[in-house]
Amino acid sequence: MHMADALIAPAVAGTMYLCSGAAAGYSVKKVRQLSEPEKIPVMGVMGAFVFASQMINFTIPGTGSSGHLCGGMLLSAILGPEAGFLTMIGVLFIQSLLFADGGVLALGANVWNMAFYGCFLGGGIIWKQFMKKGMSGKKIVAASITGCILTLQLGAFSVTLETFFSGITELPFFVFLAAMQPIHLAIGLVEGLITSAVLVFIYEARPEMLWGYHINDSGKGKLSRKKTAAVLALSALIIGGAVSLTASAYPDGLEWSMEKAAGTAELEAEGKLYDKAAGVQEAVALLPDYQFRGKESAAGTSVSGILGAAVVTAVCISGCYALKLFGKRKETELKPEKGKKGHE
Template identity: 55%
Template sequence: MHMADALVSPAVGGIMLAASAGCVAYSAYKCKDEVDEKTIPLMGVLGAAVFAGQMINFTIPGTGSSGHIGGGILLAATLGPFPAFLVMTAVLLIQALFFADGGLLALGCNVWNMGFYTCLLVYPLIMRPILKKGLTKGRITWSSILCVVLALSMGAFSVVLETTASGITALPFGIFTGLMLPIHLAIGLVEGIVTAGVLCFIQQMRPEILATAIEGTALPSKLNTKKVVISLLVFAVLLGGGFSLFASANPDGLEWAMENVAGTTELESDGGAHEGAAAIQESTAFMPDYDFSGGEGSAMGTTTAGLIGAGITLLLAGGTGLVITKVKKSHKSA
């Protein structure tokens, strides 16, 4: 559900960028109570896993469409809302800058649609109260499916609102909504099941991780998270370096809806803001579309992009946690 620049006007893109930047700043401030040395490696490997997971499109039977996990609920349930939002922002920023996945002008929209609803709205207001009643596998499973579907539907509807506010007449509000919501409902069901599986795995290994996210506190200083971190790192490598080769070639939910409404997945755009954003992205994206520059969908290119992207995300997400802990320590010693 990564929006391209052609789907948003400069005004809408600017407003959403400001809104998302405000959420980033607020999340960084609130992380002072939730991030410590134990959280840093988890932020890194979970960010890498979500980056790699978003590369794998799965076919939605009978539709000619595909979907991929968003990962917001997974991040929030393991890290807490505010660290999760920062990690999701890191994932989307790296995708846009280095792999031309999602536009730079539309970056604020993508962060809002895929990060705000999952991390800062649905998890704290719906999933957290459910899990506070008990961390059972059954409760984790049905709450994961419910919350992923709800958050993804909100994000899909936001795409419609953002294109409408941008004056994209090729995507009429009613018809576009009628296609976006049902297809993302189906995608959400699959992602919800995947999310539940990963959370149940973490719960079985280290239930304290989910418990501290519920309470909004830092992990216990004596908690050993090494096995979980290594498992998630292996998971990220397998996804990005191997399973990404088997991603569905069908258009994702947004592209599928656009094609059915406008007859194309690539709308044209003009204007200085769009051209400037495109020029910046062209200069920074060293592996556009997750392949070698000028490549044609080679297996080696996809594998390399998956591993490099996951590695960069690990460093940026983990580095964000490191900076927060350093700032927190400096304030305590001041």
Template identity: 35%
Template sequence: MHIPDGFVSVPVAGVTSLASVAALSVAVVRSQTAFGVRRAPILGLTTAFIFAAQMINFPVAGGTSGHLLGGALAAIILGSPWAGMLCIATVLIIQAVLFADGGITALGANILNMGVIGVWVAWVLTQTLQRLLGGAKSRLPLAAGIAAGVSVVVAAIACAIELALSGTAPVNIVLPTMTGVHILIGIGEGLITGGVLTYLAIARPDLLPGEEQKFQGWLVPVVSIILVAGVLSLFASGWPDGLERVAENLGFIDLAEQVRVAVPTPLADYEIQGLEQIGTSIAGLLGSAVCFAVAFGIAKVVKPKNA
């Protein structure tokens, strides 16, 4: 769902950018009390993992693929939608700047859709479902999985509205088309989110909020990130993702080539020229490392004043 340059108009790009900057500014302030410095490594690891996981497109149907958005996973692992916003925004900014994944001019829209709307829908719905299911921790993966799937659809609806307001496609066509394909992608999102949380609850409860255990070490999460970014990314589906497929079907895919604001980078499209598959692995590992470093630094900056 990474909107490229050219898909949204200047007014829509401007308004969504202002909204995203305002939301992230509030998130930085609120994270000073909502997210303690003790969990700084977890913010870094979560951000790196979501970056790595987003490299893996999974096939859904009709020659279309999807990938994890991660809003639900970030908010729940970090125990705060504010920290979740910072996590997803960090991933999106690094993807756009270093990997040409998502347009620079559309960065505000992408952050708004995936890093604000996606995170908050997932967080609020997870809390609501948890209460309806009795509040047991064992029900968290189920509640979060459902919420994650719904959050993808809501983010897709927001994206469709932005495309319609930009005059890119008629709302009566782009809205149901985006919604339909992202329902399928949302199912994958829900399964991945529920699976990861189930594993963490059993094997690494120290990585989840509300636990008294001290951080139990770097080995397992770091190895997991390396495997996802460096190995599993090589098996990603080559089919276009949901937004790309919709753009092809509705005939506005060429807008991405007509308007391109590129930052010179040797890592565009998660490749390194001349290195073929090993280049993808290196790009994934470098991106994960940068995401960890930036997110860890953010956690230090927004730590509580009395920490």
């Protein structure tokens, strides 16, 4: 996501320098107020750490590709947003000089796109809010993934805006946006996973190193099963009941391809077996085509969404319990009975 000097107009570069400069000035003031002189060398070493760790490729299972660490979020989670932001500026400055990754003129824009969002939004708001009532592994994972996805999306959006205002390409704004956002959604997810893996490791080994950790945090504030279930149920209700109404009426990718290839989105099959199967489906389906039988209404779509979510959840839970039961049985079969020796 590093912007190059060639891709930015002087006016845009100047504006971004002003924005990033204001954030840097605020950060310097805050770090001075903290009056922790030992933090400066730690910031330097942490900057080198982020730089070096970004050279490591993390294999993404099943894809054959690899991902990298999300520097801003990680630094904020350890040093705090202001110190993390200053450290990221150092990293970006060295990257622009040493590796031409970014540019001297575009530094203001790169600091804004990568450090500002990563540190102030990712660390200062998201991390802080998640850890407000205590720290836990699950919260670290949730905060890291949410933070990385959101900050990368905003960063990618800023790159598109800066490029658009620079007027260096004829590529339409929305075409460029449509290319940038989905790519960075995937990158954000992977970076979030990597960052969370590292932060959870630190939490298990040396939790006091994490920003916002307090000694009495251990065990406190962990998400209980009930709370997790309640949040998931509420999400299902909202998505199934309300968001499903906004679902696109256009055919999905597969239907579109079929329409192009065969002229219709629904292929007709002939034969006794097909007719019987269709009959069974017709008789069994409670809400055919996501509607009440014989009626088309928004309520039908909502009810089918909620009902679908409930049925899928029930199937998943039963499946899990069945697997657990099966696993336990297998385990007891393998274990020798009490009082009996393994080898007689």
